[in-house]
Amino acid sequence: IVLLKGKTAVISGGAGARGIGFATAKTFAAQGARVAILDLDAAGAAKAAAELGPEHVGIGCDVTDKADCARAIGEVLAATGQIDILINNAGITQAIKVWDIDPESWARIQDVNLKGVLYLSQAVMPHMRERKAGAIACMSSVSAQRGGGILGGAHYSAAKAGVLGLAKAMARELGADGIRVNCVTPGLIQTDINAGKISDDARVKILENIPLNRLGVPQDVANIFLFLASDLSAYVTGAVIDVNGGMLIH
Template sequence: MTGLFDLTDRTVLVTGAGSGIGQRVAVGLAEAGADVSCVDLAAQRTGSEETADRIRAVGRRAAVIDADVTDADSVEAAVAAHESELGALDGAVNCAGVNHGAHAEEMDVADFRRVVDVNLTGVFLCCQAEGRRMLDRGRGAIVNIASMSATIANRGLWQAHYNSSKAGVKHLTTTLALEWGTRGVRVNALSPGYIETAMIAGPEWTDKKEGFARDTPLGRMGTPDDLVGPVVFLLSDAASYVTGADLLADGGFTGW
């Protein structure tokens, strides 16, 4: 049965691999047997190199690739570099994303566009470049990191741009799954709940995080470790009949 989750000798591209969720997922995929390319902004290269070192430490191959997910040519070059260094693309995890808070009536349109450009347009450009390779071969699996904010509007957080972008990722995922399903490519979304990362490590988050844990049925916030299993599942043969799904990994939060 465990063989269903085995990713040995598959190659997977992970965006946002220089830190946080993307970094842990990239290492987790290597622990499941995959060779992984770590794709992130050049400014995140130190983190990407750290991720690659951790991948190599578990005996798998790694590539470090600089790319901007909002630039189609950059994304196309990243996928080409992955295949040049690691071989044919079997799977992808589109994790790169940004967020910040602002009341909707005060939000600068440039900030709205930036969040949507990275979180939604960036995911589309990645899926497009990844999908072309997979469709040519008639096989492949893509996981897009959405958010429970695609399903709910978070109390006490002012992020109309983020919520809208993640809802777009969720429906983009469904659309691509339906379009590509008969051509051998599965596309699913993973929607985390409240996850402990460096993005919410400051003292200004202390009270909010206590509330997040209290309001989650499992009684705690999640960690990047909690997301490794769901991603491995969605990329593996264990999910061979799963496409167009939005897998909530939120500790039950959206069930209230």
């Protein structure tokens, strides 16, 4: 069965060929969706969309800028006429100790990972509320649940924990309009965000604590986003789905 036939999906942070966002875009396109990739890297977004096929669009967007989110969503609507799905995937991390977090680092990590989820969600709300339909899925992290401890700092854990609260509150407020909001909390997924940052020794130690005995790949997360974006999850809202190989069982 094709799960997203006739649907249009906006995916933030989908420019990187080895990232979770692009894997999600590819998966959605294969399931019949028309995809709009939004990324700070405008050229990368356009290239990624072109790789998926001519009906897909790639648009530059800084999710930390509310006006830019509104502009980008306006461009998507002008091109596609509808948005059924929003995947808030854009994010950045920084591996520093809590005592080294300065105001600029704190602001940058909160802005992209947390404020960006609010602004891009707000940008699709008028359209989704008018149509009384929509599925929004947000990228959190196991770091939010266990307090970091792999690569991100405390400011990253705080931002990703904030995403859980924001998404649950949005789920509560938007349910009456037929809009579902859910989160994923991935463990360690092999992408550019951590490439080259894990030594062989560290990898062995990490694997000791992963019952499924492997690191995650972008497709593992893309498959869960597919579930949350499709009607298979029609009665699921405010949920958090772990995608961590059992690294955290709770």
